[in-house]
Amino acid sequence: MSPSDASNGTLSGTYPRDHDRHPSAYTPKYKSTIARSPKHKLIRIDNASEGATGPLFNHEDLAAGDWDLLSNFAAPGESPIGPRIFIHGRVLDENARPVPNALVEIWQANAGGRYRHKVDSYLAPIDPNFGGCGRTLTDEAGRYRFRTVQPGAYPWPNGPNTWRPAHIHFSVFGYSFSQRLITQCYFEGDPFISRCAIVQTIPLPQAIDGLTAKLDMEETVPHDTVAYRFDIILRGRDATYCNNQPEGR
Amino acid sequence: MANPQRPLPETASQTAGPYVHIGLSPRAAGFEIYEVEPGQDIAGPNAKGTPVEVTGIVWDGNGDPVRDVLLEVWQPNTHGAFAHTDDVEPGFRGWGRVICDFDTGEWSFKTIKPGSVARADGGTDAPALALWIVARGINIGLQTRMYFPDETETNAVDPAMGHVPEDRRGTLIAQRTEDTDPTRLSYRFDIRLQGDGETVFFDI
Numbered sequence: 001m002s003p004s005d006a007s008n009g010t011l012s013g014t015y016p017r018d019h020d021r022h023p024s025a026y027t028p029k030y031k032s033t034i035a036r037s038p039k040h041k042l043i044r045i046d047n048a049s050e051g052a053t054g055p056l057f058n059h060e061d062l063a064a065g066d067w068d069l070l071s072n073f074a075a076p077g078e079s080p081i082g083p084r085i086f087i088h089g090r091v092l093d094e095n096a097r098p099v100p101n102a103l104v105e106i107w108q109a110n111a112g113g114r115y116r117h118k119v120d121s122y123l124a125p126i127d128p129n130f131g132g133c134g135r136t137l138t139d140e141a142g143r144y145r146f147r148t149v150q151p152g153a154y155p156w157p158n159g160p161n162t163w164r165p166a167h168i169h170f171s172v173f174g175y176s177f178s179q180r181l182i183t184q185c186y187f188e189g190d191p192f193i194s195r196c197a198i199v200q201t202i203p204l205p206q207a208i209d210g211l212t213a214k215l216d217m218e219e220t221v222p223h224d225t226v227a228y229r230f231d232i233i234l235r236g237r238d239a240t241y242c243n244n245q246p247e248g249r
Numbered sequence: 250m251a252n253p254q255r256p257l258p259e260t261a262s263q264t265a266g267p268y269v270h271i272g273l274s275p276r277a278a279g280f281e282i283y284e285v286e287p288g289q290d291i292a293g294p295n296a297k298g299t300p301v302e303v304t305g306i307v308w309d310g311n312g313d314p315v316r317d318v319l320l321e322v323w324q325p326n327t328h329g330a331f332a333h334t335d336d337v338e339p340g341f342r343g344w345g346r347v348i349c350d351f352d353t354g355e356w357s358f359k360t361i362k363p364g365s366v367a368r369a370d371g372g373t374d375a376p377a378l379a380l381w382i383v384a385r386g387i388n389i390g391l392q393t394r395m396y397f398p399d400e401t402e403t404n405a406v407d408p409a410m411g412h413v414p415e416d417r418r419g420t421l422i423a424q425r426t427e428d429t430d431p432t433r434l435s436y437r438f439d440i441r442l443q444g445d446g447e448t449v450f451f452d453i
Contacts, residue, residue: 015255017452022262023388032264032386035310036442040417042452045409049366050323050379050392050453053333055344061287073282094255103287107272117268118279119317119351131282133272169265169272177323178453180381180390184263198264201388207261233257 013051014178014235015094016044023201030197031158054177057103057137066135069108069148073131080130082111082149086219086227087168087185090142094236098142102234105135105171106146113154122154147225150187158197165192165199174234185230186212262390265383267317270348274319277348286346291322291360293340298327298364300433303395303423304357307349307382310443314354315384320347322358323379329364359433365403375400375407382440391450395438396422413449420448 025037065072070079087106091099109115109132112124116132130149138144151166167184174180186193193199193212202208210233219227270278274286292298307315322345325331332343343363349356366374375396382391396404404410410418423436440448 014453018259019452021258025388027388030264030386030388033388034386035313036315036384036386037310037388038391038447038450039443040447040449042450043412044452045412047368047370048409048451048453049325049331049374053331054323055342056333057287061285063284066283073280092257094257094259096256105272107268115268115271116278116280117271120268131271131275131280133275133282135272135283169263169269171265171269171272177379177381178392180321181260181262182265182269182383182390183260184266201263202261204261207258210258210260211263231260233260235259236255238254 013048013176014237017235021204021207023203027197027201030201033201048178050177052176054175054179055173056175057101057173059137061103062135062137067146069130069132069134069146072134074129078129080110080127080149082127082152084147084225085150086145086147086221086225087213087230088143088145088216088219088227089229089231091138091144091172091174091232091234092142093174093179093234097236098138098140099174099234100138100140100142102138102142102144103135103173104138104144104232105133106148106168107133108148108151108168109154111149111152113152124152124154153190153192162197163192163195165190165196170230170232172232172234175237179234181232181234183211183232187228188212188214262388264385264388265319265390267385269317269319269383274346274348288321288344288346290340291324291343291345291358292326293338293342295338296326296341296361297338298361300359301362301436302357302359302430302433303378303436303438304355304426305438305440306354306356307384307440307442309386312444314349315442316349316351316354318349318354318356318382318384320356321345321381322347322360323381324360324363324377325366327361327364329366329374362397362434365400368408372408373403373406375403375410377407380440387442391442392453393440393448393450394421395436397436398422398425409451417449420446
């Protein structure tokens with residue numbers, strides 16, 4: 001393919017983003033947004049190369065065990081402390097098509113609510129057997145799976161007594177750079193969800209529900225590990241574009 | 250959304266938060282876990298073209314550096330080809346992750362200057378680096394581009410630039426600075442999230 005096809009001027013790549021589904025930049029109840037939100041409107045550009053191209057990943061970029069946070073940082077024979085869970089689901093696009101070979105990266109606090117990061121000083125201890133990150137590629141059906149511990153809630157300095165609900169951060173790549181998404185996955189039934197200023201930056205209750213992982217008894221392994229299901233939807237690509245591009249890579 | 254073309258709505262974005270490095274660049278967070286952290290070498294060892302180094306700070310509306318920012322870069326090679334479905338030099342990915350100094354907020358990265366891209370509609374995209382910016386307090390990743398100051402003619406006909414009001418175009422153009430390394434050209438590109446000289450961000 002010639003370079004000119006990569007940003008084909010007659011094809012628009014991803015659909016225009018539906019901003020009603022996303023937080024606004026300026027959400028003053030989440031105080032950090034006050035000085036970090038652009039005041040000008042975003043400038044829409046069609047047919048941008050970012051909408052038709054993006055980095056592609058393969059199994060050489062990661063190691064086979066990266067998906068398992070119970071073992072990817074633990075000493076041999078040891079395991080992190082906390083409830084053992086699977087978090088799994090599919091990466092689809094707005095057209096309900098699976099997104100194969102999507103790089104999914106996660107990070108989270110440990111079961112006590114402490115992050116392994118230079119700048120986190122919460123009094124809950126670091127777990128010596130828990131790094132707190134994992135990564136995987138989706139399969140041909142867009143499926144992914146991680147095994148980890150359920151993270152703990154933790155306090156954050158947005159107000160005098162503010163706590164983040166238990167959550168796992170997700171970073172996802174699609175086929176194009178414009179499908180790039182970072183989000184957070186919560187757990188159904190958590191009373192901190194409705195109290196959290198970050199969650200509540202999202203205007204639509206259905207969109208918050210879409211970030212809430214559901215208990216999945218079908219995938220739960222008896223006497224072993226509880227499963228939660230979390231599907232991720234990336235922006236779709238218009239039909240014109242897809243008719244002209246090989247699917248799958 | 251009832252649109253039959255789009256039966257599923259996109260998952261809502263949430264801030265990457267201040268601990269984004271744990272997931273995307275764990276060495277920067279302070280620990281070793283992955284043998285390979287992707288995005289460390291944007292152009293790879295075989296890239297042709299002009300080596301460049303870009304340095305900058307992302308500033309908030311109070312004039313403070315954003316010390317927890319993470320940027321991703323996406324660019325074509327010197328011939329305007331993307332490491333997507335185009336042929337490129339072995340090892341050229343055109344994508345990278347950039348972490349700032351946690352004390353000063355300053356970041357820098359090395360790559361090669363991208364080529365201009367011939368578009369199917371007959372136009373030309375000026376050489377540019379696409380940038381995606383996340384941090385605490387950024388609810389949805391911000392997309393912008395860095396253009397080159399020595400590309401006056403191509404910048405003037407760049408289709409994206411054409412959508413930007415003239416008095417704001419300068420926010421997308423890097424400044425040439427004194428070279429710290431004789432083998433590459435140095436540029437400065439500060440990004441202002443808010444306030445005077447607010448950088449142009451795109452909806453792509």
